[in-house]
Amino acid sequence: MTESPKIPIKNIYYMLCYAWNTLQQADDQITGIEEFDNIYNLLAKVMVSGINNLRKRGFHREYKEYCEELSLVRGKIDVGKTIKRQSLKRRKVICDFDEFTNNVPFNQILKTTLSTLIKYPQLDRVLKNELIKTRYHFSDIDEIRLTNNSFSFLKYNRNNIHYKMLMNICELLYYGLITNEKGNAVRFADFIRNEQMAILYEKFVLNFYKKHLPRRDFTVHSPKISWSISSEYNHIGLEYLPEMRTDIVLEDNINQTQLIIDTKFYRSAFGKRNYSETNKLISSNLYQIYTYINSSDFHGAITGMLLYPTNGEELDLEYLISGKIILVKTLNLSSNWEDIFSRLIEIANIRRY
Known part of the structure; x- marks a missing residue:
């Protein structure tokens, strides 16, 4: 990714507060943040x-342990070190003591x-x-x-x-x-580097849902998905299989549905092999979410979603592949915070999956 979506400072601040679970601590500082230019x-x-x-x-403050040569006894005398360093010749002793320090x-x-x-x-x-x-x-x-x-x-x-x-x-x-x-x-x-923005984007979406979706209706987490390993086969090198760790999983406990969301902080949802080709979705991202939904052991309808930040184009794509729905959507991080909030709630309440 060579160019990040342009995100207002105010929205970055909100994202940080959600990602760090510090929204309550920061409530008194949100007012007036629009004035900042960087x-x-x-x-x-x-x-x-x-x-x-x-x-x-x-x-x-914490207690810290010290070992120092002192003129006055403090704490406990370390006789061995005192003799070894010949501190007595200087009318001093080596003392071990604790200090409650900031x-x-x-x-x-x-x-x-x-x-x-x-x-x-x-x-x-x-x-x-x-x-x-x-x-x-x-x-x-x-x-x-x-x-x-x-x-x-x-x-x-x-x-x-x-x-x-x-x-x-x-x-x-x-x-x-x-x-x-x-x-x-x-x-x-000049800007938060893309690796950190990708982590921030993922944690922001996860904690947004943890805070705003009713706990009695939804389970919000980011579990590992196990590979469908055959117990009848003599596997070699199982320790080399990568983990399938999801970004966000929303489980609707009422409708018994599971939505697996993979956040992708990319400049675009599309990739090209050469300039003459039509835009295509990035294949590795699509393969990844396809693997997740087909490996999940959830007992109910399972849907996968790739969630990109908007960077010039809005996407609301939908596919039915091998009997399961895969969605590709965008979230406009440069819009008003109220619109971002509404968009995320809308995504969570899709009833087609």
Whole structure:
């Protein structure tokens, strides 16, 4: 995909809130987001507002273990290390002690992201000053070098769950918007990169349905589908079979129907082998959803759907293949949010499947 659909900042913000399950946390920040002209200004504003809320609650603290050479005893003396390092000659001892500190990964990631975001050249001047002022409150917190593990090692509980949205923003900036190059140079992408937008698109649609479809009528999940493996055959290399993990599955418990939705964040739903050919659906996408609906063990009517973002053309295609319906539809992410909402509800309530 070489060109992404043009999505208004407001709609990206809504998608982020759904994808991160932070819509409730963000309700007080949605008003006025139309004024932002780029994603960095929007995220900077949300960061400032979110960190101000953190300060009112108090920064998250944890116990950390330290082993230091001290003049006064603190905690427990490590006799072996004290003797080995000859600390007594300096009238000191090696002590092991715990400290309840706010210099922990959650706050270190926040400070590091603040410092990076401040460097964005097109950042609004007022927002930049707010970020700088906000960073002053992190004076006793270290900056760190962010890696993939910085986010995967975070553990949430009831005492730090309010960090969730801010950590997601930091992760989005790290993976989707900011590219570290050689040395300390930083390159800022103009838009969220396509790999991250594809993940965002999928999670947004899944969590939208989890929030808005009545639980008594629908089961919304993203299960794995098992291969129809014959138990009578001596298979070799089963461990190499790829997983069939669905994006979104809507099961209508009243009508006993299942809709398997595969989201595709592509520039177009069509592909060409050469310029003279007529537009055709991307074959690999069609084969994938066809495999899903034929491998599902759901006891009831099963339908598959490819859901693309609109990029110049709306699609409402329908096929009956091997007795099962496959739909190809588009969602216009550049339209008013109310239209996006209505379109997704309309898709969920299709009664033909």
